[in-house]
Amino acid sequence: MIYDRILITAEQLDAGIETLAQQIDSAHRQTEGLLALVLLEGARIFADRLLSRLSFPVETEYLKISSYRGGVKSTGQVELNLPAALCEKIQGRPVLIIDDIYDTGLTLYSLAEHLRQYKPGSVKTCVLLEKQVPHQKNIAIDFLGFSVEDVFVIGCGMDYQGQYRELPFVAALHPKQLG
Ligand code: IMP
Numbered sequence: 001m002i003y004d005r006i007l008i009t010a011e012q013l014d015a016g017i018e019t020l021a022q023q024i025d026s027a028h029r030q031t032e033g034l035l036a037l038v039l040l041e042g043a044r045i046f047a048d049r050l051l052s053r054l055s056f057p058v059e060t061e062y063l064k065i066s067s068y069r070g071g072v073k074s075t076g077q078v079e080l081n082l083p084a085a086l087c088e089k090i091q092g093r094p095v096l097i098i099d100d101i102y103d104t105g106l107t108l109y110s111l112a113e114h115l116r117q118y119k120p121g122s123v124k125t126c127v128l129l130e131k132q133v134p135h136q137k138n139i140a141i142d143f144l145g146f147s148v149e150d151v152f153v154i155g156c157g158m159d160y161q162g163q164y165r166e167l168p169f170v171a172a173l174h175p176k177q178l179g
């Protein structure tokens with residue numbers, strides 16, 4: 001068994017993502033030029049599902065940054081290498097960072113801080129899951145899908161060593177998988 005138990009069913013995910021899309025829609029329907037920054041790889045599936053439900057056009061960029069590196073513990077270090085063209089694009093724009101999980105907070109916090117030098121018009125955050133843990137770095141989440149206990153989760157884009165992203169629900173990885 002790869003997973004222990006299902007924490008969020010496919011139906012709950014669907015409803016939660018729909019609610020988030022409606023919230024973003026209400027908040028940004030009138031906003032010109034929203035730029036979505038999707039954090040790879042974990043947030044790709046979530047972001048696809050979310051953004052396709054919006055009623056207005058969004059420009060989407062994908063960024064590969066994370067404080068994990070295939071394992072189950074944060075490395076505590078976040079690598080940020082934003083392409084120059086993207087940095088230029090950010091100036092004056094309303095930016096929505098989309099990530100899968102708010103865990104230690106290092107990823108979201110470091111990125112939000114890093115973006116400031118490129119003078120975005122505004123920066124908001126949208127996260128599918130918040131882990132109920134004391135975050136090392138606190139950051140306001142403007143659009144939050146679900147809270148989950150402090151277990152390693154897989155599914156809906158979230159992986160363990162590149163596997164299980166395709167699961168249509170969110171589950172706790174079975175402790176045996178961790179060896
Ligand atoms: P943070 O910087 O610790 O908040 O980590 C956030 C990143 O770590 C997320 O964007 C995920 O990609 C990854 N991550 C954290 N917890 C999990 C998990 O339980 N399963 C899969 N990926 C995770």
Ligand code: MG
Nearest residue numbers: 039040042066
């Ligand atoms: Mg990630």
